Amino acid sequence: MEFGSPAFWIAVLQIIAIDIVLGGDNAVVIALASRRLPPDLQRKAIFWGVFGAIALRVVLIFFALTLLAIPYLKVVGGLLLFWIGIKMMLPHDDGGHEIDASTHLWGAIKTIIVADAVMSVDNVIAIAAASKDSMALVIFGLVVSVPIIVWGSRLVLKLMERFPVVITLGAALLGWIAGDMLVRDVVFKDWVIANAPLLNWIVPAAGVLVVVGLGKLLASRAGAAKAVAEGPVDLAAPETKRD
Amino acid sequence: MIAVLVPIDGSAHALRALDEAMAEGRRSTEPFSLHLVNVQQALAGVHVKTFIKRETLEDYYREQGNAALAPARERASAAGFSVTVHIGVGDPGEVIAQYAAQQHCTRIYMGTRGLGSVAGMVLGSVAVKVVHLSTVPVLMVK
DSSP: OOTTSHHHHHHHHHHHHHHHHHHTTHHHHHHHHTTTSOHHHHHHHHHHHHHHHHHHHHHHHHHHHHHTTSTTHHHHHHHHHHHHHHHHHSOOOOOTTOOOOOSSHHHHHHHHHHHHHHHHHHHHHHHHHHHTTOHHHHHHHHHHHHHHHHHOHHHHHHHHHHOTHHHHHHHHHHHHHHHHHHHHSHHHHHHHHHHOTTHHHHHHHHHHHHHHHHHHHHHHHHHHHHHHHHOSOOOSOGGGSBO | OEEEEEEOOSSHHHHHHHHHHHHHHHHOOSOEEEEEEEEEOOOOOHHHHHHSOHHHHHHHHHHHHHHHHHHHHHHHHHTTOOEEEEEEESOHHHHHHHHHHHTTOSEEEEEOOOOOHHHHHHHTOHHHHHHHHOSSOEEEEO
């Protein structure tokens, strides 16, 4: 990709958007996971958790382009991004599958390590895919993600709250990139270019429709179920509700 | 029946609004009820949804909300008022307006930093949004 070309700038914008939607909440996850630790341990857990989120990205970025050249790994990466994109549009469920805040140091460390791994993998895969094999852009994506992870959390989550369309746009972008990865896997790439170059546009567009469509459908179902079950949420502590 | 709502964000402006609301309460000859509401920012990132249980998140909102409400609650009870408290999650302007309508509040006492309209626009004044969305009268307290 030529520096300064329209395709280059589109990739730059995509990478920044990816870092915002996939990096913006990492520090919050780490802080919430270490919430029940004593304060001094909590501070340490947050520091090392954020450090780990960045260090893992550095390591993964290094291998990302090489790994994604292995047959079918782009398909796997694309499917992961589909899942993250759909998940992004869903409300917070109460499913019991999550690992979570723990009062024990090891429990919190385990949560943070697993979360760091997943958060770094999805971010790096999406950056690598948007970079279209340009190492310079991959490194740019890494550099942009660091301040967003360390300082951006509150701002990014505020942005999503004030402008919920940001979430839909982020999910749509992930759907596009995921679709793009499917057609660019080394196994299909040459065939697609030779026989059906239009698929390079159709599959990513279908990816957007799948993520946004499925996300909206599942979200409205979950929302309807919740409204029947609970009504409006009041988090005020019951014992002090009226005195 | 007079029911007033005072949004509390932990700032001094909110406490001044509370003082004004309580002054109305003292003047009032009708039954008077005082609602305090705090609104927490939703942490709705995709990884938060994946890795953190909803209960943990709600505990966190509750803890932060109660901490923000504590000084106002103390002030009100010191002045002899009983209060109803509410902790909501989401966009503050929307939650405040919605709660006021739901609870049939007769007025909202809204503390504001009193920035000009330009600064308010840039900083996204909650007060302006409440005025815009509320179906009940809003009294601004600077």
